[in-house]
Amino acid sequence: MRAVCWHGANDVRVETVPDPKILNPRDAILKITATTICGSDLHIYDGYIPSMQPGDIIGHEFLGEVVDVGQEVRTLKRGDRVVTSSIIGCGQCYFCKHQEWSLCDNSNPNGWMQEPLFGHGTAGIFGYSHLFGGYAGAQAEYVRVPFADYGCVKVPDGLSDEQALPVSDAFPTGYMGADLCNIKPGDVIAVWGAGPVGQFAMRSAYLLGAERVIAIDRIPERLAMAKNNSKAEIINYEEVDAGEALKEMTGGRGPDACIDAVGLEAHGTGLMGFYDEAKQAVRLETDRPHVLRQMIVACRKGGTLSIMGVYAGFIDKMPIGAAFNKGLKINMGQMYGQKYMPRLLEHVVNGDVDSSDVFTHQMPLTEAKQAYEMFKHKRDNCIKVLLRP
Amino acid sequence: METESNKITSSTDAQQAGVSDTEKWASIIGGGAMVLAGLQQRSLRGILTAIAGGGLAYHGATTDKSLTDKVGDAVGVHKAIKVEKTVTINRSAEELYNYWHDFERLPTFMKHLQSVTVQDARRSHWVATAPLGQTVEWDADIINDLPNHLIAWASLEGADVDNSGFVRFQPAPGNRGTEVKVVLEYNVPGGTLAAAAAKLFGEEPEQQIGDELNRFKQLMEAGEIATTDGQPRG
Numbered sequence: 001m002r003a004v005c006w007h008g009a010n011d012v013r014v015e016t017v018p019d020p021k022i023l024n025p026r027d028a029i030l031k032i033t034a035t036t037i038c039g040s041d042l043h044i045y046d047g048y049i050p051s052m053q054p055g056d057i058i059g060h061e062f063l064g065e066v067v068d069v070g071q072e073v074r075t076l077k078r079g080d081r082v083v084t085s086s087i088i089g090c091g092q093c094y095f096c097k098h099q100e101w102s103l104c105d106n107s108n109p110n111g112w113m114q115e116p117l118f119g120h121g122t123a124g125i126f127g128y129s130h131l132f133g134g135y136a137g138a139q140a141e142y143v144r145v146p147f148a149d150y151g152c153v154k155v156p157d158g159l160s161d162e163q164a165l166p167v168s169d170a171f172p173t174g175y176m177g178a179d180l181c182n183i184k185p186g187d188v189i190a191v192w193g194a195g196p197v198g199q200f201a202m203r204s205a206y207l208l209g210a211e212r213v214i215a216i217d218r219i220p221e222r223l224a225m226a227k228n229n230s231k232a233e234i235i236n237y238e239e240v241d242a243g244e245a246l247k248e249m250t251g252g253r254g255p256d257a258c259i260d261a262v263g264l265e266a267h268g269t270g271l272m273g274f275y276d277e278a279k280q281a282v283r284l285e286t287d288r289p290h291v292l293r294q295m296i297v298a299c300r301k302g303g304t305l306s307i308m309g310v311y312a313g314f315i316d317k318m319p320i321g322a323a324f325n326k327g328l329k330i331n332m333g334q335m336y337g338q339k340y341m342p343r344l345l346e347h348v349v350n351g352d353v354d355s356s357d358v359f360t361h362q363m364p365l366t367e368a369k370q371a372y373e374m375f376k377h378k379r380d381n382c383i384k385v386l387l388r389p
Numbered sequence: 390m391e392t393e394s395n396k397i398t399s400s401t402d403a404q405q406a407g408v409s410d411t412e413k414w415a416s417i418i419g420g421g422a423m424v425l426a427g428l429q430q431r432s433l434r435g436i437l438t439a440i441a442g443g444g445l446a447y448h449g450a451t452t453d454k455s456l457t458d459k460v461g462d463a464v465g466v467h468k469a470i471k472v473e474k475t476v477t478i479n480r481s482a483e484e485l486y487n488y489w490h491d492f493e494r495l496p497t498f499m500k501h502l503q504s505v506t507v508q509d510a511r512r513s514h515w516v517a518t519a520p521l522g523q524t525v526e527w528d529a530d531i532i533n534d535l536p537n538h539l540i541a542w543a544s545l546e547g548a549d550v551d552n553s554g555f556v557r558f559q560p561a562p563g564n565r566g567t568e569v570k571v572v573l574e575y576n577v578p579g580g581t582l583a584a585a586a587a588k589l590f591g592e593e594p595e596q597q598i599g600d601e602l603n604r605f606k607q608l609m610e611a612g613e614i615a616t617t618d619g620q621p622r623g
Binding site: 001003005007013015017018019020021023024025026054055056057072090091092093094097105106107108109111112115121124133134135136140144146147 | 477479565566596599600603606607610611612613614615616617618619620621622623
């Protein structure tokens with residue numbers, strides 16, 4: 001089959017590799033009909049995710065048709081059209097039983113690699129480095145899905161690939177970002193990052209009862225989508241001081257909750273932005289925490305920070321004193337796909353949310369290299385690319 | 390059953406008091422009465438053999454040391470490798486004890502074990518892989534067996550790798566299943582085979598044992614051991 005293989009920073013190649021096969025009794029094999037490049041794939045593309053090995057197949061957001069199942073698979077059969085959570089969960093451990101799927105004890109064969117870094121192992125993720133299990137990813141014609149009964153959800157009849165695909169990763173990530181804000185009627189929610197996850201966080205905040213949503217970004221077409229499609233008020237942080245603007249827009253209180261939909265490659269401005277880029281460039285700091293710093297200062301006293309953008313290692317100069325003295329609550333984590341996917345598909349079926357408009361481009365999988373370059377540099381107003389194997 | 394719960398209490402007390410490993414293990418395995426016997430011998434094997442009682446041919450206790458052993462002790466050549474690792478498994482102690490007690494199934498999740506052959510209720514023969522295509526073998530006896538709670542074993546004289554250990558199953562608080570603790574001790578004598586055996590568990594024995602316990606957990610909770618062996622790559 002053809003698959004997108006990582007060979008180093010800014011080096012992905014479409015190669016011919018063997019087809020995947022059933023390795024464990026709870027596996028399924030999917031023929032992928034649509035897959036995408038996630039913003040977090042850019043962290044891999046840019047070389048910021050440790051424990052990648054040349055030749056690793058990447059990609060974790062996908063949809064397809066079941067073509068083979070292991071002997072212990074109970075709910076799926078050949079021919080089923082399913083969308084799959086990017087996070088792999090065994091369904092049996094303490095964490096899966098508590099719907100905290102990305103904390104699964106049993107889906108990451110390399111959990112021991114995480115222990116020195118994180119203290120404990122966390123769930124496996126498709127195509128997201130050996131630290132997260134080393135599973136072959138889904139920017140490919142076929143993919144093996146472990147614990148398929150839990151990870152795969154049947155796509156309701158009538159939904160297009162474009163509508164169902166974000167339910168694999170971007171939509172539940174944004175939705176969990178809003179869910180972690182514990183939104184109450186009247187709340188004002190600020191969302192940093194107006195990429196696909198940010199757009200879904202904005203829409204989810206409204207679904208969960210927010211009164212106002214404010215988007216912070218610097219890319220004009222993303223801010224336009226936030227305003228027109230996600231019904232958010234917008235701040236371009238390159239034109240105004242985002243912290244001051246937020247204060248002015250919220251009667252001096254600050255937003256009730258702040259969602260980070262950016263993560264470890266945040267773009268800062270001024271001296272602090274330069275400091276982070278320089279340190280990260282020489283690997284003295286793995287993650288650039290610009291958004292986190294700004295959220296802590298902007299958030300109202302006693303408010304909530306919800307971190308969904310990916311962080312991998314260490315950060316510097318966190319204003320912990322501000323967070324502590326303002327009594328902020330900080331919630332975060334890789335998303336719990338299996339928990340949220342069924343209700344999100346329902347929202348899409350009911351027309352509560354348009355999940356397909358984030359796809360600005362469609363390309364064949366064979367042009368993945370060009371797609372990565374376009375997405376990374378946000379050329380041609382690219383917000384999200386759908387790849388067809 | 391009452392004596393068992395007493396033992397669990399005494400082990401908790403010992404841990405809280407912050408006492409030495411030897412003392413802690415002694416109380417875990419044997420309960421209060423055995424602590425003194427274990428302390429006199431200052432090793433896990435000593436504790437285990439003390440519990441099993443005298444007259445058994447478990448090489449490696451304090452008596453009958455050869456001259457080379459004594460020299461080795463003096464210069465610290467064959468320091469025992471001790472490993473202690475605990476994992477919580479969301480299954481009952483009974484289920485976990487029963488699976489583990491069937492030693493012939495252990496290679497399913499212990500990668501370095503080639504085979505275990507059970508000879509009778511007490512004795513078994515173990516074959517493990519070593520670097521450079523070598524294997525190491527030993528006979529072991531169960532020397533303490535408390536149903537649903539603890540299994541302790543020690544290798545017999547003539548073992549390629551002198552080893553002893555125990556696995557303990559203790560209910561976890563809050564209905565979270567069972568805390569499974571493994572304690573192992575290896576005494577590696579001199580010689581080339583021993584050099585290979587010393588690497589049996591690689592440079593980080595604790596990590597290796599932890600990995601094996603994680604695989605045991607995966608097997609018992611999820612029904613299969615997570616793997617990527619055999620998947621495609623570029």
